[in-house]
Amino acid sequence: MQKLFLRGMWNRYVDGGGTIKVLDLFSGLGGFSEAFLRSGDEVVRVENNPLLSEVPNTSIECVRQVRDRLLEYKQTGQPIREIDVVLASPPCYEFSLAYSAPRVKAQRNGEEWNPSLELIEITLEIIELIQPRWWVIENVVGSARYFEKLGLIPRQVSRPYLLYGNFPTFRPSKMPSKAEKDSYQGDPLRANKRAMIPLELSMALRNAIISQKTLFDDYNIA
Numbered sequence: 001m002q003k004l005f006l007r008g009m010w011n012r013y014v015d016g017g018g019t020i021k022v023l024d025l026f027s028g029l030g031g032f033s034e035a036f037l038r039s040g041d042e043v044v045r046v047e048n049n050p051l052l053s054e055v056p057n058t059s060i061e062c063v064r065q066v067r068d069r070l071l072e073y074k075q076t077g078q079p080i081r082e083i084d085v086v087l088a089s090p091p092c093y094e095f096s097l098a099y100s101a102p103r104v105k106a107q108r109n110g111e112e113w114n115p116s117l118e119l120i121e122i123t124l125e126i127i128e129l130i131q132p133r134w135w136v137i138e139n140v141v142g143s144a145r146y147f148e149k150l151g152l153i154p155r156q157v158s159r160p161y162l163l164y165g166n167f168p169t170f171r172p173s174k175m176p177s178k179a180e181k182d183s184y185q186g187d188p189l190r191a192n193k194r195a196m197i198p199l200e201l202s203m204a205l206r207n208a209i210i211s212q213k214t215l216f217d218d219y220n221i222a
Contacts, residue, residue: 020209021081023130025063025088025123028192030055032087032138035202051188067122070129085209086127086135089197090119092143115146124150134209136165138197158201170208172201 020041024033027045029052037043037057045058046066053060073080120137127135137152138161144154147164156163158172175198187193 020084020206020213022085022087023083023132025066025086025126026090026119027055027058027087028052028089029189029196030058031197031199032089032136032202034199035206036085039206041206049192052192063119063122063126067125067129070126074129080130083130083132084134084213086130086132087138088123088136089138089195090123092140092195093191117146117150120147120150120152133213134165134167136163136167136205138163161197161201167205168208168212170204172198172204175200 019039020036022033022036022041022043024030024043024045027033027047028049030037030045033043033045043057045055046061046063047055047058048060048062050060052058070080072078123137137147139147141157141160141162143162147153152164154162154164155167156169158175
């Protein structure tokens with residue numbers, strides 16, 4: 001699988017001419033960026049699970065590699081590909097309030113729980129380096145108290161999804177529950193299927209961005 005390439009071109013996954021250029025981090029099954037892809041936008045997905053290599057427009061690599069490549073470009077004065085939207089849905093397991101999640105187990109045992117925020121910090125570094133017009137980080141409700149340590153406050157709550165970032169708020173239509181998306185025990189992609197962001201949310205986000213983009217473009221607002 002060809003690696004993501006951000007300098008001077010937009011790799012083999014897109015052919016140019018799309019309305020919006022989207023980078024989807026921790027893309028999983030691609031739900032977050034699916035509405036953009038279906039609408040003909042330029043989408044590149046980054047995911048580290050090789051079982052998901054056949055998801056359209058997916059580059060199998062770690063976000064650390066993307067961050068390091070961007071840092072190299074910046075340090076050597078090489079141009080970074082302009083991207084309109086960065087989407088990110090980092091793993092939520094450490095923040096989950098589910099009964100079997102490590103945070104809840106620690107609480108039941110009277111232990112302090114300090115989840116790693118490294119992937120969130122890397123995501124913010126990538127956003128800072130790219131400087132997209134819009135960016136959205138999605139996670140579970142239990143993420144709020146920890147993300148706040150990094151200065152992240154939820155901009156929108158569309159239960160069970162907390163959305164952080166810089167984006168126009170929106171109202172998605174009725175979305176399926178995680179139980180409705182569940183798979184059988186032993187499915188290697190069960191967690192990905194449960195965590196997949198529904199098309200309804202992706203579509204509502206894209207529509208809000210398109211509306212704001214049209215307004216910005218009409219009035220030449222940077």
